[in-house]
Amino acid sequence: MSFKYLGAKAAAALDKELMSTGAFSIDQLMELAGLSVSQAVFRVHPPTKGRRILIACGPGNNGGDGLVAARHLFQYGYEPTIYYPKRSNNELYKRLAKQLEDLEVPFVQDFPTAAKSTDHILDAVFGFSFSGEVREPFPAVIRAMEQSTVPVTSVDAPSSWNIENGPPQSGLGSSFNPDVLVSLTAPKPLVKHFKGRHFIGGRFVAPAIARKYDFEVPEYTGIDQVVEVTPSGQKL
Amino acid sequence: MSFKYLGAKAAAALDKELMSTGAFSIDQLMELAGLSVSQAVFRVHPPTKGRRILIACGPGNNGGDGLVAARHLFQYGYEPTIYYPKRSNNELYKRLAKQLEDLEVPFVQDFPTAAKSTDHILDAVFGFSFSGEVREPFPAVIRAMEQSTVPVTSVDAPSSWNIENGPPQSGLGSSFNPDVLVSLTAPKPLVKHFKGRHFIGGRFVAPAIARKYDFEVPEYTGIDQVVEVTPSGQKL
Known part of the structure; x- marks a missing residue:
């Protein structure tokens, strides 16, 4: 049985559908996405393991998810710092x-200086709509995350990775493999190259939508907004 | 030490402030309120105790919180029915x-017929802006909840109760005392008359706002969006 991934185009179409016929507002979806991310961070790195978390936010929706996650993490007792x-x-x-x-x-x-005095980094720079080159000022952020000695959690995609093909073959980002990935709604094809702990977040998708976009809704438990899966996205 | 309650006027002013200078959208606040309610329901009555939950939604914000809670409860494995x-x-x-x-x-x-074949009722009819009389078609809903043999959880206020003074002295609602109450943001004065299990929900308030409105933010734990307190709102 082959596993179904949500490619960049399908992910964009799904987002559009959720906000049109699905009747979700972006405020709602971003709140739920950021909440999922905060729960995954809590699971892998509770505040007892270090309260400081540095959050890199890009200019788009991925950055918005990071801003929401930061607020929830603050409420959980973390000390977030935002870039x-x-x-x-x-x-x-x-x-x-x-x-x-x-x-x-x-x-x-x-960012590089702040990255030297934190306990955890949250990478909310680029998401499923990223393609092409990493523009300024983000190359230094990718480099700092590549070299980080503290755990890095990426939101939806390790920033700089191609959504379909994974890490760049050489140069910036080619040796970036975050410790944790939170795939939003469904894993993207890049997860085939991912080696860390992997969560799926976004417990709000209607079964009919999942069928239409041909992905499986994972089995969440209790009130959790995230579920841990294998690095490549299969049931643990 | 006297405990601080949030009166009807203060609650309305706080809501207004959160959505103006506080920069929250109503979509966001309602999502977080409904999520809190769903977590309290899961805590007192997990789906293993019965999946059917009948949700009475009023015409205003309290009803909106109920609609959000219903969606989360569905995702947790409940079978919600909406009135x-x-x-x-x-x-x-x-x-x-x-x-x-x-x-x-x-x-x-x-509603009265549906209330005879459910495992739990969620009362999201009226919230802190209620005053005066219960208008049609809600008197039958209040009566059915008064007579319910299954547990009733009220959102923010037992519907028909006066926010400051509690249950009506006689007639409709005078013998309504729900099993569970989820106070949103902070307990309202009516909790002095409440006798069931009591939760506070809404883990997003900035400390500065709580100071300004003179209420205490309870100590939430882990990633919980609700915390259980005494019937009258004090720390357990």
Whole structure:
């Protein structure tokens, strides 16, 4: 039995459908995505193992998921620090950032330096819509994560990886293999190259939607918003 | 040490502030409120004790919280049934109802009959903005809940109760005392009259906001969105 992945185009179409006929708002979906990510972080690295978590947020939806996760992590007792160099003018992202400022969560300008004094890194730079080259100022972020001695958790995709083909063959990102990956809704094809602990998050998909997009909804337990699967996305 | 409650006026002002300077959207707040409620239901009455849950939704925000909770409960393995007789034209509520329809969750028209074949009732009829009389068609709902032989969980307030003074002195609602109450953000003054299991939900409030409105943020644990407190709202 072959496992079904959600390619970049299918993931984009699914997102669009959830927000049109599916009647979800992006506020709702991002809240649930960020909540999933925060639960996976808690599972692999509870605050008793170190409260400091540095969160790299990209300019798009992946960064938004990171901002939501940061807020929940703060509430769980973590001390998040945010690196968010390319702030979007999008009203939702502005609000998510303001919610963190109201919690007095610090925002930093220098990721590589901040990465030297944290207990965990959350990579919310690029998601399923990433392709092509890593643009400034993110190359230094990818390099710092490649060389990190503390665990790195990636949201939906290890940033710099191609969604279909995985890590770049050489150069920036080619030796980046995060410790943890949280696939949102369903694993992307890149997981075939992933070797760490793998979670699926996003417990809100209707069975009819999963059938239409030909992926399996994993078996979540209790009230969990995430479920751990094998590195390549199969049932543990 | 006297315990601090959030009166009806203060609760309305807080909601307004969260959605203005607090930068939360109502989609976000309702998602988090409904999620809290679903977690409390799971805690007191896991699906192994009976999967059927009948959810009475009022026309306003309390009903919206019920619609969100219903979706999460479905995902946890419950079989929710919705009674939602006064559908709002508000776009958000329409979307929340559509999300349930996509899960093929049934909507019923006759609450008293449905209440005879369920394992649990969720009362999401009226919240902190309720005052005055219970209007049609809700008197029959209150009566059915008063007489229910299965547990009833109320969202934010036992419906028909006055937010400051508690249950009506006589007549409809005067003998309604739900088994479980989920106070959203902070307990309302009516909890002084409540005798069941009591949870506080809404783990997103900034410490500065709690100080301003003079209530205490309870100590949540782990990734929980709810915490159990005494019937009158104090630490267990």
